[in-house]
Amino acid sequence: MESTWLVLVCLALGLAVGAGFVTLLYAAERHGRQAAEVVNPAVPDGIDQVLDALESAGVVLDPSNNVVKASPGALSLGLVFNRQLVHPELLDLVGRVRRTGETITEDLELARGPFGEASMHFRVRLATLGTRYVLLLADDHTEAFRLDEVRRDFVANISHELKTPIAAVGLLAEALDQAADEPVQVRRFANRLTSESRRLARLTQEIIELSRLQAQEALELPELVSVDAIVADAVDQNRVVAGAANITIAVGKKTRAYVYGDEQLLVMAVNNLVANAVAYSSEGSRVGVGVRRNDGAVEITVTDQGVGIPEADLDRVFERFFRVDQARARNTGGTGLGLAIVKHVVQNHGGDIRVWSQLGHGSTFTIRIPEAPVTDHNSLPTTTALAATGDTTP
Known part of the structure; x- marks a missing residue:
């Protein structure tokens, strides 16, 4: 009897211990599952x-x-x-x-x-x-903020740039009125008035051109254009000013390269580069203009022997109204928009512009524009192609 009772007690204890162990295992598993949910919670559906x-x-x-x-x-x-x-x-x-x-x-x-x-x-x-x-x-919104800052700076710069010639025109008009009986003074003030009005007109025109370029309305109908003709036209526009300063403009050999684009805008871009090279060159120096084909692109290079650009300013020279030398720019009548216009013209033609410079040794600006396929300009009439390159003999 006693042995039977002892067996029942042991059996009961074993069952209790087993049940407790199972309960502990279940609790541990549930606790571990909850901890896992905290550490790695599921993202809500969807x-x-x-x-x-x-x-x-x-x-x-x-x-x-x-x-x-x-x-x-x-x-x-x-x-x-x-x-x-x-x-x-x-x-x-x-x-x-x-x-x-x-x-x-x-x-x-x-x-x-x-x-x-x-x-x-x-x-x-x-x-x-x-x-x-x-x-x-x-x-x-980083780009939106940047564009807002650019617009604010542009408006502020325009206001500043326009204020100077407008004020000068007003003062000169008053001076003319007061010097009506002095022919020498009248002529002097009239010449100054003409100079300031031209500067104001040039600034206004460049602002209009830059706005048009930024609106990407410049190349609605691109045409096949001779690069040699572009360079010749731009150089001719600067020969008188260069000659007055005893500066030689040397043009490289003709390449008979063509690009698709707006001839007037391309002439304006190259003209701005040549005009800058002349304006910032010392008397008796040389400005070189060259064209070459390079791996599917046409490169137009303008090199001067002028004052050069500090390395810290190389990344800013294409900003609107930025001038490396404020005093010299004023004396040469620069608006600070020329290189910005060049940059936008080139970009609108699918190209880019690069600058190299060294203080005291001059600067080199290089425009790269995709070249038109040779088959396109080979189909031009012979007389048209020759006229475009400035050549008169077949």
């Missing part, structure tokens, strides 16, 4: 597809501010690194959304990525996603 479809950069954050989903845009813009938001400003906004439950929209200037120095402008929008998550959307 969020993956929504983020992939949006143009905005998108990020979903869990209660611990871990990034559980980030769109390719968020990664490429440097908003997320190692499954964390990079910028403390964004984390502050996430905290505000969690506390208030309200949607937040703000404009922020942030560095690009965890190691970036360049600033980017974002419009961010944050909102709760269910009860646990926060959704962050960011739109890159």
Whole structure:
């Protein structure tokens, strides 16, 4: 009897221990599953597809501010690194959304990525996603901000540039009125008035041309144009001024190269480069203008032996109203728009422009434009082709 009782007791104890062990295993498994859900929470249904479809950069954050989903845009813009938001400003906004439950929209200037120095402008929008998550959307407005700054600078510069000749015209008109009985003074003031009015007209015309180029209305009907004719025309427009300063303009051999484009605009671009080379060259020096074919492109090079451009200014010479030498530009009547116009003309023709310079040794500007296929200009009438290159003999 005793042995039977002992067996029953042992059996009961074994069952109790086994049940307890099973209970502990179940509790441990459930705790582990809950911990896994906290560490790696599932993104709510449909969020993956929504983020992939949006143009905005998108990020979903869990209660611990871990990034559980980030769109390719968020990664490429440097908003997320190692499954964390990079910028403390964004984390502050996430905290505000969690506390208030309200949607937040703000404009922020942030560095690009965890190691970036360049600033980017974002419009961010944050909102709760269910009860646990926060959704962050960011739109890159950096280019829009840059264009706004360019427009503001352009308006400010135009106002400044126009103010000087307009004020001078007003003052000279008053001086003419007061010197009506003095023929010598009248002639002197009249010459000054003519000079300032020409400067004002030139500035206004260049502003109009630059606006037209930026609107990309310049090449509605591109034509086959002789590069040799372009260069010859541009050089001829500068021979008188160069001769007065005893500056020689040397032109290289004809290439009979052609491009598709607007002849008037291309002449204006090359003319601006030659005029600059003459204006910034010392008396008795030489300006070289050459054309060559190079790997499907036509290169027009203008080289001077002038004062040169500081290395720090090389990246800025094509900006509107930028002048390397303010005093000299004023004396030569420069508007500060010439190189900006050249850049836009070349870009509208599918090309680019490069500059090399060394202080005290001169500068070289090179325009590269795609060359028209040889078969196109070989089909031109012989007399037309020869006339375009300035040659009179077949």
